[in-house]
Amino acid sequence: MRLVSTLLIVAAAAGLAGCGPGAGKDTPPLWIIPDMKVQEKYKPQQESPLFADRSASRRPVVGTVSQENYYEDEGYHFGIVNGQYIGKNPLEFNDKVLKHGQRKFNTYCSPCHDRTASGGGIVGKRAGAVFQPANLHKQEIRDKNDGELYSVASDGRRTMMGYRNQISDYDRWAVIAYLRVLQRAGGAKMEDVPENLRSEVR
Numbered sequence: 060m061r062l063v064s065t066l067l068i069v070a071a072a073a074g075l076a077g078c079g080p081g082a083g084k085d086t087p088p089l090w091i092i093p094d095m096k097v098q099e100k101y102k103p104q105q106e107s108p109l110f111a112d113r114s115a116s117r118r119p120v121v122g123t124v125s126q127e128n129y130y131e132d133e134g135y136h137f138g139i140v141n142g143q144y145i146g147k148n149p150l151e152f153n154d155k156v157l158k159h160g161q162r163k164f165n166t167y168c169s170p171c172h173d174r175t176a177s178g179g180g181i182v183g184k185r186a187g188a189v190f191q192p193a194n195l196h197k198q199e200i201r202d203k204n205d206g207e208l209y210s211v212a213s214d215g216r217r218t219m220m221g222y223r224n225q226i227s228d229y230d231r232w233a234v235i236a237y238l239r240v241l242q243r244a245g246g247a248k249m250e251d252v253p254e255n256l257r258s259e260v261r
């Protein structure tokens with residue numbers, strides 16, 4: 060008798076498995092205590108008698124400001140104010156900012172642009188002619204202001220994708236500060252090196 064009832068329980072459990080509400084790969088097959096997924100609610104596009112237009116989905120109240128897409132300082136977030144690139148990097152150039160920018164540049168930009176920013180990173184080498192990272196020492200790129208470079212790093216340009224979602228605002232500005240250092244170093248002359256260090260330059 061005991062064997063029969065055990066078998067019945069096992070069979071019942073097996074039969075119920077996969078029958079839980081919204082059962083899927085990520086949900087438990089059997090919900091003993093239903094969680095908030097199982098509740099009275101309206102789904103998108105559903106009708107509701109509560110409102111005159113019978114639509115359950117309501118528009119935000121007029122004048123609502125999105126917290127997600129509201130930036131007190133648009134220039135800092137986008138590098139653009141009133142359709143114009145902001146000219147100058149808002150960060151102060153100091154050791155901390157530049158070291159931070161170096162770290163982020165080496166992490167995020169160097170796979171394509173290489174650590175010196177000359178565009179010889181591993182990705183371009185493997186991708187061939189179809190995807191060639193730019194040499195960031197080119198005069199036309201040096202001539203761009205900080206806001207434009209920041210905007211490229213944020214939202215991409217032509218074949219380059221943007222890194223807004225991977226790299227924070229502060230980090231992208233630090234990257235641009237460090238990119239200026241690389242550009243400056245790339246065009247440096249012997250006169251730029253302090254005299255006591257010149258003998259060490261090869």
Ligand code: HEC
Pocket residue numbers: 164167168169170171172182190191192193195200208211212216217218219220222226234235238
């Ligand atoms: C996956 C590869 C890849 C990564 C990573 C990458 N870039 Fe690029 N980048 C490119 C390519 C390709 C181009 C050339 C785009 C074109 O002209 O079609 C480019 C072009 C540029 C340009 C020149 C845009 C212009 O006006 O011609 C700048 C500036 C730049 N990248 C900055 C950055 C910075 C800063 C980072 C790091 C945050 C970065 N890139 C990361 C591939 C990459």
